[in-house]
Amino acid sequence: MNPITIGIFVAILLVSLGITVWAGRWTRTTADFYAAGKGLTAAQNGFALAGDWCSAAAFLGFTGLTALYGMDGALYAVGPLVAFCTVLLLIAEPLRNTGTYTIGDVIMYRMRQPPALAAAIVGTIVINLAYLVPQMAGGGVLIRLLFGLRYDVSVVLVGLGMTVYVAVGGMLATSWVQIIKAILMLGAGLILLLLSLKGVGFDPLVLFASAEAKAGPTFLLPGNLLKNPFDEVSLGLGYMLGLAGLPHVMTRFYTVPDATTARRSVIWVMFLAGAFFACTTIFGLAAVHYLGPEALRVGNPGGNLTLPLLAQYLGGGKGTAGGDLMLGFVSAVAVATILAVVAGLTLATSGAVANDLYVNLIKKGQVKESQQVLVARVTAIAIGIVAILLGILAEGVNVAVLVILAICIAASANFPVIALSLFWRRFNTGGVIGGMGLGLISSVGLALIGPAYLGPNAIWPLVNPTVVALPLGIFGAVIGSLIMGRDHEHEKRFDEVTFRTQTGLRSDYP
Amino acid sequence: MRGVADVSNVGVAPGAWVAGVQSPEFKTLVDSKRRSILPMIVIYVTGYMGLSILAGFGRGILGIKVLGPVNLGFALIAGNYIMSWALALVYARISANNHDPLVKVVVDKARGGGSFT
Numbered sequence: 001m002n003p004i005t006i007g008i009f010v011a012i013l014l015v016s017l018g019i020t021v022w023a024g025r026w027t028r029t030t031a032d033f034y035a036a037g038k039g040l041t042a043a044q045n046g047f048a049l050a051g052d053w054c055s056a057a058a059f060l061g062f063t064g065l066t067a068l069y070g071m072d073g074a075l076y077a078v079g080p081l082v083a084f085c086t087v088l089l090l091i092a093e094p095l096r097n098t099g100t101y102t103i104g105d106v107i108m109y110r111m112r113q114p115p116a117l118a119a120a121i122v123g124t125i126v127i128n129l130a131y132l133v134p135q136m137a138g139g140g141v142l143i144r145l146l147f148g149l150r151y152d153v154s155v156v157l158v159g160l161g162m163t164v165y166v167a168v169g170g171m172l173a174t175s176w177v178q179i180i181k182a183i184l185m186l187g188a189g190l191i192l193l194l195l196s197l198k199g200v201g202f203d204p205l206v207l208f209a210s211a212e213a214k215a216g217p218t219f220l221l222p223g224n225l226l227k228n229p230f231d232e233v234s235l236g237l238g239y240m241l242g243l244a245g246l247p248h249v250m251t252r253f254y255t256v257p258d259a260t261t262a263r264r265s266v267i268w269v270m271f272l273a274g275a276f277f278a279c280t281t282i283f284g285l286a287a288v289h290y291l292g293p294e295a296l297r298v299g300n301p302g303g304n305l306t307l308p309l310l311a312q313y314l315g316g317g318k319g320t321a322g323g324d325l326m327l328g329f330v331s332a333v334a335v336a337t338i339l340a341v342v343a344g345l346t347l348a349t350s351g352a353v354a355n356d357l358y359v360n361l362i363k364k365g366q367v368k369e370s371q372q373v374l375v376a377r378v379t380a381i382a383i384g385i386v387a388i389l390l391g392i393l394a395e396g397v398n399v400a401v402l403v404i405l406a407i408c409i410a411a412s413a414n415f416p417v418i419a420l421s422l423f424w425r426r427f428n429t430g431g432v433i434g435g436m437g438l439g440l441i442s443s444v445g446l447a448l449i450g451p452a453y454l455g456p457n458a459i460w461p462l463v464n465p466t467v468v469a470l471p472l473g474i475f476g477a478v479i480g481s482l483i484m485g486r487d488h489e490h491e492k493r494f495d496e497v498t499f500r501t502q503t504g505l506r507s508d509y510p
Numbered sequence: 511m512r513g514v515a516d517v518s519n520v521g522v523a524p525g526a527w528v529a530g531v532q533s534p535e536f537k538t539l540v541d542s543k544r545r546s547i548l549p550m551i552v553i554y555v556t557g558y559m560g561l562s563i564l565a566g567f568g569r570g571i572l573g574i575k576v577l578g579p580v581n582l583g584f585a586l587i588a589g590n591y592i593m594s595w596a597l598a599l600v601y602a603r604i605s606a607n608n609h610d611p612l613v614k615v616v617v618d619k620a621r622g623g624g625s626f627t
Contacts, residue, residue: 223565236558505620
């Protein structure tokens with residue numbers, strides 16, 4: 001146990017709890033709870049988005065993948081930035097112009113039919129849980145490592161932290177926790193970048209040459225991790241369209257006052273998170289250069305400890321004050337990252353359950369404002385408990401499959417439905433159900449019979465089935481719409497959808 | 511569902527949305543957006559999916575050294591970072607200079623016509 005880690009970690013925890021109590025006082029209405037009163041600035045939301053998008057999987061994972069597998073790690077890191085091009089050009093502004101708190105709002109606004117909303121709710125909950133469980137499990141492993149606690153106790157602590165953030169402070173607290181975490185993370189990244197480059201005279205080419213010399217001639221080639229060529233294509237497709245279907249990232253666009261601010265917040269996150277992701281590639285190569293490939297493989301399955309190990313080395317090495325300080329700092333930021341990301345996921349899930357399922361689908365909107373906030377808080381606590389239980393059950397399970405699954409479902413089920421809702425006149429409830437259904441079933445089904453879950457006994461060759469599931473999702477959406485047939489009354493409403501999508505007129509009338 | 515249609519269209523004159531969509535100002539706005547957004551989509555989809563496909567099927571090509579120890583693959587990855595950032599800046603600029611004023615014209619006209627209160 002490292003006293004510096006504990007000190008920094010406790011400081012982060014106290015500050016974030018203080019923010020939560022402060023935010024709790026300001027959280028009275030549903031707009032406060034789900035969307036921070038729609039009052040964030042572009043920069044604030046941009047930092048919070050960077051916080052959301054740089055999960056521990058990104059922070060620790062991309063560095064580790066680059067250190068162990070070379071170029072495939074760098075391909076993992078560049079995708080999330082390109083993904084924001086899709087969000088920027090097609091999704092962010094229309095979503096802000098047509099929705100209120102959730103992705104379900106957009107579907108409901110367009111379709112006005114309960115089955116369409118029900119399909120959107122199922123999609124959101126499956127994606128969020130698939131994303132939440134690995135984060136919980138990762139948090140449990142990290143806290144066990146840092147504090148020597150048992151795995152289940154660690155998961156309960158992570159779950160308690162996030163539940164308090166969300167249930168008490170809503171989106172305002174969640175956003176500020178994300179902003180602070182993003183600043184810490186970017187600060188840590190900058191320090192590590194300077195230290196990594198300082199050792200090679202600020203010439204990154206030395207890192208490439210050294211990594212290739214130490215890890216072998218194929219290290220800088222693609223295919224070390226993703227052996228099947230179609231998996232590389234799936235990775236690209238999944239990123240390019242999946243991000244635009246992830247509910248916890250999308251709900252961030254409701255926290256700003258208008259589409260112009262939503263757009264500017266995307267520009268912020270593209271530079272903040274993009275620069276950080278580019279750095280993870282440098283860190284991965286630097287880890288090979290400074291620590292050597294053998295040292296990285298010992299006790300480091302999946303490479304997730306690469307960044308803490310590199311930080312310790314750059315700070316002065318094991319047992320030195322500088323090494324302990326850097327290790328403590330990076331570890332504490334990683335734990336804060338997990339807490340902040342699980343809080344964002346919990347909030348987006350409670351939006352789907354409380355706002356979409358309870359208020360809109362079951363009660364048909366006939367719920368008083370104060371009751372809606374209460375329901376949302378209770379839902380957040382319930383989701384916290386479910387997440388803790390699933391997190392404990394996930395011990396020892398290969399959770400990587402779940403992250404791939406979440407992105408694959410987001411790309412194959414959510415993205416076609418959101419995009420077609422906004423841009424296709426003949427899209428209808430049949431299309432929502434067809435797209436969600438086929439996208440969801442093919443993603444989950446193919447992932448479960450693939451190598452990520454079954455290992456060498458896999459029936460299906462690809463780890464990431466997006467390359468097949470996405471076309472199936474689009475096919476389901478189109479066929480579903482055609483089977484249900486044309487409804488001219490419904491299609492007339494598309495004029496309203498188009499006008500609002502493009503102009504934002506009356507954007508806060510659900 | 512939740513009497514939503516009523517809330518959403520309180521104070522909206524019948525036929526106002528259709529009239530809005532068919533107005534020449536709105537057509538100008540959508541055309542302008544389409545002209546700038548479509549080429550950008552073509553650029554980043556080609557750039558990024560091209561890289562992903564080469565990573566799967568053109569592994570030898572990506573291994574060609576272009577700058578000392580750096581191969582074509584890493585150069586293209588760097589290119590994707592620069593492409594994304596450049597598109598973001600260009601889009602922000604076009605939106606602020608061209609699209610936002612056009613949106614204002616459409617919204618002002620829709621409000622001024624008394625169709626939306």
